[in-house]
Every structure is written in structure tokens, then in C-alpha cells.
Amino acid sequence: MLQIQIIRKDPEEVIRLLAFKKFEARDIISDILRCDEDRRKLQKQVDEQLAESNLIARQVGEMMKSGRAAEAAPLKEKSAGLKAGIKNLETELATLEETQFRLLVQLPNLPHPDIRPGGHAEDNEIVHSEGRMPDLDDQALPHWELAAKYQLIDFELGSKISGAGFPVYKGQGARLQRALVSLFLDEAVAAGYLEIQPPLMVNEASAFGTGQLPDKDGQMYHATADNLFLIPTAEVPVTNLYRDLILRQDELPVKNAAYSACFRREAGSYGKDVRGLNRLHQFDKVEIVQIQHPDRSYETLEEMREHVAGLLRKLELPFRILKLCGGDMSFTSAWTYDFEVYSAAQQKWLEVSSVSNFETYQSNRMKLRFKGDDGKAQLAHTLNGSALALPRIVAALLENHQTGEGIRIPPALQAYTGFEMIR
């Protein structure tokens, strides 16, 4: 959620930057400003009335104490008369506050000024590219066929017990999952992240805090009996750990890493992109989260980007890093790098990680602050990234490392799988 102060200060700049995200904000902004003005005017009125009422109450108190109860009667009456008016004003104020909030929540985060405007994939800038493209022969198979051939993943069985998009991993396939999770967690811990094992279900306040509600309502599985949501990413519970907190400046940066299963309804996405592991309702992911001082959050973003790149190197996968254009970034992000791994057998790039700086957008919702040197509380910046999401990594590993004898496991992973080849 954007801070009202920023909109008040320079509404034209907000409109200009939101246009980078292909968001036409002019109407909402003018509604917000009008509402804000009304709200402040009303706030002043309410405060004045309350001040008067407080004064009378104090005077009555004095009289009661000094035994002049009779004199208090007219004051009591006056105060009682004020009451109805105050109540009406307060109700009106609450309505305005709610309206303003409802409007504010509709605005996406401002992209950083260095973000390119645009709304198409072609507007994304390839900022880095590395790794050797595998030259596979004509017999190269896509991962869903490899998964069947080596009995690693059973999609049909998953459909039977749950539905499409819930794969069952078996044998070396299951072991590969566990190995990747362990590798990713160990790397994160080595990089200074605190390992967290969060709940997989969260309440409404948490879903709101990181921006899943109301923006992505309908994308989460909702357990209505208890009003809990299955997490779409560990970002949600982990970032919300710090909701409503005022950290000390010397506690920054907070670095947390968490493995979790992730659940996404993916309502409305069907078609060729959903084949195999490309798009699932349940998948595993290790997420890294940082809470950082606003002055250093972009250094931190680069650090996180380098961490993710290191993982892909260990897995010996060719990858590229995209700096997303405004229109391709998420609602809540100010700056996003996407990592894509080349899938040789599908002959396309698969998104395997997304590393973002949300600046104060999440922290403003969550009231996540820190106390600076001046003793004043201010909003912290939040960042997160996948490090990494498993399914497309598994897809790329299977496809890129397939050989005539089987699928080669990169050395860094062998310690975790306990085998060098999938046969």
C-alpha cells in the first residue's frame, strides 16, 4: 500500500510512475486526494468537539469532588448534548477513512524510476546471461517423458488422489526433491540466512500483509471453515513474522530463509504452458526474505540476485537474468529480477526465480518499522526471492543433463542425492 504522504506530496509523479506499470491512476488519485482532504477537515472538527467534551468532564469531576454536585447539572446536560453530534462525526470520519483505505489499496506499488516502462515481455531487459547451452541430440526428451521413463514423477496418480497439478514424486524423483531442498537451505544458511519453518496456513491479516489480499484473492486455497489460507509462498508467513514490529536499526538486515510447500489455484491458466512441471497447484520452494534499511535495500537486492545466480551455477544450468519492465512486474514490486533457465528439450526459457524489492509497499501494510538513529520509527524495506522453486529446476535438470546412460547429477547435488546418475 502506498503511503498517503507520497501521493499528497507529488501526485503527478505517482501517476507518471504508475503508468510504467500500465496503470492509469489519475482518477483514483484524485478521489484519494479529495477524500484525504475531507478526512483531515473532519478530523479537526472531531478533535475540537472531543476537546470540549473532555474539558467539561474535567470540570464536572472537580465539582463532584468539592461537593458542588448541584452546580454540575447544567454542564452534564451540555456534555450529553454534544454527544450525539460527536458520534455522527465519528461515524462519518470512519467512513471516510475506510473509503480512503479502499482506494489506496487499489494502487500498485510505484516502480523504481530506473525501471523501463512497458507491458510486453520484449520490454524486459536481459541484464546477464551465463552457462553453456547443452547440445542435445534429436532423441532428447522433454521432462515429462523423462519423468515417466525413469519413474520419477507420476502425474496420473496425482490426478487420481488430488487433481491435475498435484504430482506424485517417487524413488529417485522424490529423493531429488529432498536433495534440492537441502542444498538450497544449506546454501542460504551459509549466506547468513536464519532457517525458518513456518506454518503452511495463514490467517487473513497475514494474507493481507504481503499483498495477496485483496489483490490476488482467488489465487489462494481458502479453508473457509476456519478462514485460513494455504500459503502461495513462504514469503507470506515469513514476512508476516515481522508484522506490527518496530525493530532496532542494528537488527537490520533481517535475513530469513524458509522451505515450504506452496499452493496456488492458478485459476484460469490452462493450455500448453501447464504441461508437466511447468505449472502446478502444489510445489516446493525455498524462499529468502530480507528486511533492510531503505538506504541499503538495493545493495541487498544485488546480493540476493548473486545468491540465486550461485545456486544455478552449482546446478550447472544455463541461465539469464531479466530486469522486468514496469508492466511485467508484480502489483507489489518496485524492482524485480527474473531468473530464467533454458530448457533444451522444450526449447524455451523457464522462469525459476523472481527476486524483488518491495520497498515500503508491504511494510506499510504490515506496519513493519525500525527505529533509526534519530529515534524515529520509519518503514523498513522488504525484499524476497525464490532460491529456488523446485519444479522448473527439476525440469531443466532432467532435460539439460540427460545423456544416453541416464540423467547426470551435478557434483554439488550428489552429496545430497547419494547418487550420480538417474538410471
Added chain:
RNA sequence: GGAAAGAUGGCAGAGUGGUCGAAUGCGGCGGUCUCGAAAACCGUUGUCCGCUUUUGCGGACCGGGGGUUCGAAUCCCCCUCUUUCCGCCA
């Protein structure tokens, strides 16, 4: 699922209708003392909103919402959560 107790400032914990944003202790910060540190002593120490924007003024907040009253942390109602006991159980 049943029963009971509870929710107060960073933490612990007092406060049962008026001067309570709230005692006290711990912690934090500043100072005295010291070569320095500890101890001791003194002072200080919440968040949000509005107006002024330098000092300042007003308002709100004692889990959340509503009510009673001139006046609520304190009384009443509803909700949420926590703890303990019983039941069930990986």
C-alpha cells in the same frame, strides 16, 4: 469438544469509575563518579492522527468491536486470541 482463568507500555507486573498514557521493577538512552568499566545515584524513555511545522497545541490508543456515564484500563454485551485442566489424538 467440555470447564476455568486471563489479554495493560520493549519485557515483567500494579491499577475495579475522575487529577491514569497509566505505579513499580527490569531493559534502553543520557549524565555524575572512574584511567576505563562495573556498582551506586540522578534524569530520561510508546505509537498513530490532525493543526502549527522551531519550540508547541489538540485528539485517539490499556486484545478488537459496541454499550452505560458528564467522565471507562476499571462496569455491561459480543468477538478474537492465549494459558491451565479434562477428553480425543500424530
